[in-house]
Amino acid sequence: MTSRTPATRSRKAPGPNQPGRLRGIDAARGLALLGMMATHLLPTFESNANLTPTWIGLTFSGRAAALFAVLAGVGLALSTGKHQPLSGPDLAKARRGVALRALVIAAVGLTLGNLEVNVAVILVHYAVLFLCVLPFLGLGAKSLCAWAAGWILASPVLAYLLRPWLLAAEPPLKLGHNPRWEDLGTPGQLLGDLFLTGYYPVVQWLSYLLVGLAIGRLVLAKALVPVLLLVGGTVVAVTAKAIGVAAIEDWGGLAALEKVVNAPGYPLGSVLQVNLAGLPQDGSWWWLASAAPHSGTPLDLLHTSALAAAVIGACLLLGRLAEWIDLDLLLPLRGAGAMTLTLYTVHVWVLSNFYLKPLPAGWTEDGMYFAHAAVAITVGVVFARLSWRGPLEWLGHAAGQLGRGVLPRPATAGSR
Numbered sequence: 001m002t003s004r005t006p007a008t009r010s011r012k013a014p015g016p017n018q019p020g021r022l023r024g025i026d027a028a029r030g031l032a033l034l035g036m037m038a039t040h041l042l043p044t045f046e047s048n049a050n051l052t053p054t055w056i057g058l059t060f061s062g063r064a065a066a067l068f069a070v071l072a073g074v075g076l077a078l079s080t081g082k083h084q085p086l087s088g089p090d091l092a093k094a095r096r097g098v099a100l101r102a103l104v105i106a107a108v109g110l111t112l113g114n115l116e117v118n119v120a121v122i123l124v125h126y127a128v129l130f131l132c133v134l135p136f137l138g139l140g141a142k143s144l145c146a147w148a149a150g151w152i153l154a155s156p157v158l159a160y161l162l163r164p165w166l167l168a169a170e171p172p173l174k175l176g177h178n179p180r181w182e183d184l185g186t187p188g189q190l191l192g193d194l195f196l197t198g199y200y201p202v203v204q205w206l207s208y209l210l211v212g213l214a215i216g217r218l219v220l221a222k223a224l225v226p227v228l229l230l231v232g233g234t235v236v237a238v239t240a241k242a243i244g245v246a247a248i249e250d251w252g253g254l255a256a257l258e259k260v261v262n263a264p265g266y267p268l269g270s271v272l273q274v275n276l277a278g279l280p281q282d283g284s285w286w287w288l289a290s291a292a293p294h295s296g297t298p299l300d301l302l303h304t305s306a307l308a309a310a311v312i313g314a315c316l317l318l319g320r321l322a323e324w325i326d327l328d329l330l331l332p333l334r335g336a337g338a339m340t341l342t343l344y345t346v347h348v349w350v351l352s353n354f355y356l357k358p359l360p361a362g363w364t365e366d367g368m369y370f371a372h373a374a375v376a377i378t379v380g381v382v383f384a385r386l387s388w389r390g391p392l393e394w395l396g397h398a399a400g401q402l403g404r405g406v407l408p409r410p411a412t413a414g415s416r
Contacts (some may be wrong), residue, residue, distance in 0.1 A: 020175060022078070022220060024319035027330040028312050028335030029071045030380065034065025034373050037347060040119050041369040044274050057274035062293025064244050065122060065200070066208055066304035067311055068340075072126065073133065073212020074312065079400075080137050083219045087138055097132045097403030101396045102130035108345055108392060113180030115352035120199035120277075123344075124179040128194050128202050133209045144214035151207045151302045156288055159196055159203050159296060164282045166192045173197060204296035213306040220316060229313030236306035244291025244299040256286045307377040335380030339390030343376045 020396045034411040044057030054095075080086050080094045109123025136147060166173040175183060175190025183190040218225050247253045258268055260400060277294035281287040290298035315330070323327040336343060350372070359368060383390060389397060398408035 004287070005123065013040035021293035021320065022316065022319065023330050023334045024316035025071065025074055025078070025312065026337035027319065028067065028337065029340050030065040030333035030335070031311065031315070032064050032071060033336055033340045033343060033376065035060040035204045036344070037167070038369060039064060039370050040351060040413035041372060042365055045270065051270040053274045054055060062273045062300070063304055063307055067308040068122070069126070069129065069205055069208035070212040070215070070305060070308035071312070072129065073209035074216040076133065076137065076209070077213045077216020083141070083217050085138050085140055085217065092139050093404040094139060098130055098134060098137070100399040100403040102127040104396045104399045105130065106339065108341065110179060110181045112345060112348050113178040115349065116355045117348055117352040118355060119348055121178045121348060122200055125194055125198065125200040125202055129209050132202060132206050133213065136210060136213060138168055141217035144210055144217060147212035148207060148214055151210055151300050155204045155207060156297045158302065159201060160281065160288060163196050166197055167280070190237040199294070201296055201388065204301060207301045208305060208308070211309070215309060215312060226313040226320070228307045233308070233310030233313060233319065235301050235307045238309060240299045240303035240306065241291050244289065244303070247289035253286045253289050256284055260284045281341050292364055331381055331384060332377045335384035337380070339380060339383055339393050341392040341396065342390035343379065345392060347372055347376070
């Protein structure tokens with residue numbers, strides 16, 4: 001979605017192969033998509049009594065989805081003025097466009113929610129995050145950094161205090177499944193799940209969009225900005241993770257949490273390394289000291305946000321290298337990254353066809369993952385070469401343009 005002022009209204013929006021588009025951002029989005037596919041298709045724990053984490057779980061769990069969310073904020077910043085945020089009527093139009101685009105994403109997510117699939121679909125939460133971030137679209141980088149820091153610190157505490165109250169309601173304000181159309185009839189449960197009790201709690205995950213907005217408000221074309229993102233993000237990510245590990249393993253956190261869980265033999269240490277989403281986090285403030293994936297604690301949000309910033313910085317640097325040597329090194333990633341909504345939707349639909357069914361003869365989990373990844377990359381490359389939008393990307397773009405009062409163009413080559 002491209003921001004237009006009266007002076008540039010007749011210009012053609014930059015396509016995927018045009019210099020106006022930051023190829024590194026699309027590449028980072030493609031990397032996030034492949035990482036999320038890995039956590040969906042490959043085991044994150046070994047099948048043993050101790051639930052030993054696999055390298056997939058240790059590498060991608062919590063991080064791929066966070067990168068996806070941070071990039072959503074970056075994309076919103078780039079479409080609403082880049083380092084000079086819109087204001088006045090232009091900002092109001094942009095907000096309407098983002099809101100209508102969010103409705104399209106929500107509709108896709110609610111439709112996927114009707115599928116039987118062993119995947120926590122992010123799209124409805126993603127759409128709600130778009131709506132929640134609307135008040136912040138007119139802010140500059142410094143204000144957004146302050147808001148992001150405050151949200152990372154305060155939102156987990158708020159969630160820790162409110163979540164037990166929501167779960168104690170009768171019935172509990174938690175869905176236990178992906179949001180779907182029929183859940184609109186029980187708004188209390190739906191909103192409770194979306195904001196606090198679900199897999200991607202919006203209250204904490206808004207931190208990612210605020211971080212992404214702050215990154216997108218930087219002058220990403222400057223030579224030092226990607227380097228600062230890479231180096232600074234790496235240092236902060238490593239530090240946050242180290243503090244979280246020390247708090248749990250060396251400062252008494254694990255012993256305190258094992259008493260709260262009160263399940264002898266439960267491999268809490270392994271779960272804390274990979275995914276804490278399915279475990280109630282109440283009864284001890286030590287939960288907030290971990291940096292466990294999907295825990296939504298300050299250290300988890302800080303670690304994953306900083307790592308996302310580092311990945312974005314690295315991809316931007318690779319994009320510059322590709323331009324310097326005149327070789328499109330990032331095409332496989334950026335092609336897929338430019339149409340993640342379509343590819344993610346098809347990926348979830350395909351997975352639903354194998355739900356509770358054995359894999360086809362001769363197929364392995366690794367083979368299934370590489371098939372999904374290869375198809376995503378191939379389709380992305382073809383669409384990028386033809387300068388086409390993905391079908392759902394075009395629909396979201398058209399909704400955004402209508403919100404801005406601009407008549408959308410047909411989804412033909414060069415119209416991206």
